[in-house]
Amino acid sequence: MKKETQISYEYFKNNSELTDVEKELFERAKQAREKAYAPYSNFFVGCAVLLENGEIYTGNNQENAAYPSGLCAERTTLFWVAANFPDVKVKKIFVVGGPKELHEKNPPIPPCGACRQSLMEYETKQNENINLYFSSMNEEVVKVHAIKDLLPFYFDATFL
Numbered sequence: 001m002k003k004e005t006q007i008s009y010e011y012f013k014n015n016s017e018l019t020d021v022e023k024e025l026f027e028r029a030k031q032a033r034e035k036a037y038a039p040y041s042n043f044f045v046g047c048a049v050l051l052e053n054g055e056i057y058t059g060n061n062q063e064n065a066a067y068p069s070g071l072c073a074e075r076t077t078l079f080w081v082a083a084n085f086p087d088v089k090v091k092k093i094f095v096v097g098g099p100k101e102l103h104e105k106n107p108p109i110p111p112c113g114a115c116r117q118s119l120m121e122y123e124t125k126q127n128e129n130i131n132l133y134f135s136s137m138n139e140e141v142v143k144v145h146a147i148k149d150l151l152p153f154y155f156d157a158t159f160l
């Protein structure tokens with residue numbers, strides 16, 4: 001029996017279509033990207049997280065000479081947020097990435113598979129969707145309404 005799944009998402013051609021809080025997150029993610037430690041890949045990623053109390057926290061990718069010891073921007077940021085505010089819900093996550101020297105056409109950079117799994121853990125834990133935005137520096141933005149939309153057949157604690 002053949003079955004299908006599909007996801008819906010929003011696409012914004014440029015920044016001006018975003019709400020004020022989305023614009024703020026975009027700006028904060030861009031600023032965080034500047035501080036990324038990515039000497040090996042030269043691929044700079046910034047992340048901004050909006051909590052339910054309106055506070056915004058940011059982070060970026062942190063690389064290591066022993067390559068797998070580094071961590072993506074999404075996990076660096078969300079792990080810090082979860083470590084410090086374990087009971088505060090996450091509303092939105094905005095990710096901006098690209099090579100340090102941006103080319104004219106850099107597409108929106110989606111989170112890697114490992115980050116999707118990590119983000120999913122917190123969406124499940126808080127029992128409320130997290131809006132995820134990913135973008136390039138040239139203002140195109142993709143908005144996904146929930147992390148689970150990016151991870152069909154996700155694995156979680158219910159299987160344990």
Ligand code: THU
Pocket residue numbers: 038041043044045060061062063070071072073074097110111112115
């Ligand atoms: N990276 C992120 O920070 N987030 C992603 O979702 C994709 C990849 C980082 C990891 C590594 O430091 C660099 O980008 C190249 O893979």
